[in-house]
Amino acid sequence: VAFFFVSRVDSAVDKLLEANGSDEAKALEGKAAVANARLAYELFEKKFAEDPRWAALAAKGAKVQRPLWASTGTKNAAYSDCKYVDELVAKHIVNTMPEK
Numbered sequence: 001v002a003f004f005f006v007s008r009v010d011s012a013v014d015k016l017l018e019a020n021g022s023d024e025a026k027a028l029e030g031k032a033a034v035a036n037a038r039l040a041y042e043l044f045e046k047k048f049a050e051d052p053r054w055a056a057l058a059a060k061g062a063k064v065q066r067p068l069w070a071s072t073g074t075k076n077a078a079y080s081d082c083k084y085v086d087e088l089v090a091k092h093i094v095n096t097m098p099e100k
Contacts, residue, residue, distance in 0.1 A: 001068035001094050004040055006084045009033035011075045030079055034087045041067060041090055066092045073098035 013032035017025040044067050048054055054062075072084035072095055080086070085097050 005071040006033045007071045068094040
């Protein structure tokens, strides 16, 4: 798997948005992590769908290196406990969902 630490992105970006203080910045809080993970997933899909080198490897039995969403427990109490699970469900994804 390829690890992507999800909630840490929002933790870092939200601090910057909060420091900005504008209404526009406030509206973006809690959105960077999901957008980042979705972009990574799009790149993953494209690579394994279009890369002829991958097709040759797959024909010989190679397995796909799947994305793993790590750090999916929310750090901000204002966000749903399942925010990074519900919003990032996709084919081929591994998720390290916290027990709670």
